[in-house]
Amino acid sequence: MVSTVSPRHDLRRSPLAPPPEDLERLLLIRHFELTLLRLFETGELSGTTHTCLGQEYIPVALAPLLREEDFVLSNHRGHGHFLARYDEPDGLLAEIMGRRGALCAGVGGSQHVYHRRFLSTGVQGESLPVAVGVALKLAGTGALACVYVGDGTWGEGSVYEALNMARLWRVPLLVVVENNGIAQSTPTSTQMAGNIADRAAAFDVPYHRVTSTEVEEIRAGLAAPVEAVRSRPGPLVVEFVTHRIGPHSKGDDTRTPEEIALAAGHDWYTRYARAFPDAFARLDARARERVDRIAAEVTARPPSVWERG
Numbered sequence: 027m028v029s030t031v032s033p034r035h036d037l038r039r040s041p042l043a044p045p046p047e048d049l050e051r052l053l054l055i056r057h058f059e060l061t062l063l064r065l066f067e068t069g070e071l072s073g074t075t076h077t078c079l080g081q082e083y084i085p086v087a088l089a090p091l092l093r094e095e096d097f098v099l100s101n102h103r104g105h106g107h108f109l110a111r112y113d114e115p116d117g118l119l120a121e122i123m124g125r126r127g128a129l130c131a132g133v134g135g136s137q138h139v140y141h142r143r144f145l146s147t148g149v150q151g152e153s154l155p156v157a158v159g160v161a162l163k164l165a166g167t168g169a170l171a172c173v174y175v176g177d178g179t180w181g182e183g184s185v186y187e188a189l190n191m192a193r194l195w196r197v198p199l200l201v202v203v204e205n206n207g208i209a210q211s212t213p214t215s216t217q218m219a220g221n222i223a224d225r226a227a228a229f230d231v232p233y234h235r236v237t238s239t240e241v242e243e244i245r246a247g248l249a250a251p252v253e254a255v256r257s258r259p260g261p262l263v264v265e266f267v268t269h270r271i272g273p274h275s276k277g278d279d280t281r282t283p284e285e286i287a288l289a290a291g292h293d294w295y296t297r298y299a300r301a302f303p304d305a306f307a308r309l310d311a312r313a314r315e316r317v318d319r320i321a322a323e324v325t326a327r328p329p330s331v332w333e334r335g
């Protein structure tokens with residue numbers, strides 16, 4: 027089964043007004059990650075990080091479709107997945123900075139967070155088999171496991187073993203594919219034969235394609251299929267056609283200026299800023315101030331290792 031959630035009209039010219047709580051969450055994620063990049067620039071942060079700039083709407087759209095008892099398994103680009111689920115930016119920043127109050131003692135950093143029902147990994151292809159195991163445990167409870175993977179990660183064999191078992195065992199697994207058309211520096215078109223829809227079909231797994239970037243439209247289109255993951259139960263692949271507007275990691279964008287500009291043209295931030303200037307400016311300033319306050323407060327904390335003696 028293949029179906030598509032596509033925009034009803036030209037949303038780049040006239041976007042739908044997102045509910046304020048969604049815009050608030052979108053802006054929190056955006057300013058949180060811009061702050062991370064700034065902290066790297068000023069030398070307050072070291073190591074690495076991957077931002078989801080431009081893709082924030084995906085976890086924000088999915089958030090209300092998930093229940094507290096569901097499990098979310100994330101990847102290297104997971105700050106937005108976490109913040110859409112848990113409003114705990116201070117704990118996440120402390121984790122990334124290795125400061126007191128860190129989500130998991132500062133040993134996980136940006137890519138390896140384990141907190142409540144959220145687990146991320148920087149190892150591509152690792153989370154899908156783990157998610158199948160989690161979903162197997164959850165089967166029969168009405169809860170599901172939701173796992174995020176990029177398009178490039180479909181080059182890992184473990185993805186196919188996991189899909190095979192998920193379908194055979196009929197586990198409640200929601201596979202969210204963030205297809206931003208590039209994996210680090212490799213365009214998807216140069217490394218993927220065929221497409222994700224046909225790969226899902228090969229395992230008899232239902233598939234949905236989402237080209238809309240409007241949170242309410244996405245939710246309306248996905249509510250029934252996600253509910254079916256719980257009630258059937260069984261796996262579902264949802265592929266989002268999206269755009270990474272930032273670099274792969276911090277300064278490593280190998281795309282041409284034209285390609286970067288094309289991706290930026292899909293950014294919800296500029297679209298909403300133009301369409302709803304007053305409401306947007308107010309919420310934008312509020313999110314910026316909140317993140318600035320948290321960054322100052324967390325930066326001043328002692329290292330998290332102190333907590334462990």
Ligand SMILES: Cc1ncc(C[n+]2csc(CCOP(=O)(O)OP(=O)(O)O)c2C)c(N)n1
Nearest residue numbers: 102103148149150176177178179208209210
């Ligand atoms: C097993 C493994 N190989 C290589 C890497 C290095 N790496 C990190 S992210 C990435 C690209 C991932 O691309 P994709 O799955 O499309 O996700 P995106 O970064 O576009 O969100 C690579 C190659 C890794 N983390 N794990």
